[in-house]
Amino acid sequence: MPQEVKIRINSSQLEGLDKNEIAFKTKGLLYNKKGIYYLKYKEDLEGLKGVETTLKIKEDELTLIRQGQVRMIQEFVLDKQNNFDYHTPYGTLSFQVEVEELNIDVDFFQGVIDLSYQLYNGEELISKNQLNIIYKED
Template sequence: MNKPLKRRLRLTFQTNIELHGEMESYEFSTEGELYHKRNQDYLRFVETFGVDSKVQTTMKWDGEELTLIRQGDVLMRQIFRSGEETLGRYVTPEASWETRADTELVIVQWPSLQKPRGKIYIRYQFFLQGQSTGTHEIRLKLEEAEE
């Protein structure tokens, strides 16, 4: 991909959070678009929370770090790098918090002509204002969408 060619993808987004032995999970399916710009890949899609809450989500991949950007009813920016600690920010209409991710592993495999399925996997410890929110796993299953 040498130019900003957009490709439609179907994706399944799954999050698992473990805190003090309790597991919380949620999953949704949607469509998004993948494009390449200035040596980086971008995956964009909309997350829906509840009845009325929508968030535009962008995942930016440069080959070493994945940046998660959420814009809408929630604003969030967090960088993930395997084996590293990174700072970010989480903002709601009520408050703004500093975040920290101690990332264990990031895997990004885009779908291609040879392999029509791809994935994104992130495992990290997440902290909001210094307080642990548990061990988080994000899994995205990606597949080329039919035209």
């Protein structure tokens, strides 16, 4: 049975000398299926409004799945480079992500995920990113 949770997301993105920070709160659903946690919520940020985001949370792996006007499946595994395609109404972009830090401490009532990664397009470094996700029972 899904558990309603409050979610707080803090994100920072460093592109060259430009730093972009985003913080928002939302509500979502958390459920556990075969020992894997899933956290679902709807995006409310410009460019992502109405997009459904699902975080598939394993002990040492995080997968971000977006469905809607933008679509992607982005996997985060420590010390591993993963490729993914970002589908938009204007076309598809291919990226690579290299995880530098991934800390996951979650259960059915609360959780914290800290992620630090670099985003590449081919050999070109696009941005350095940090993501902090906290959820707790509503």
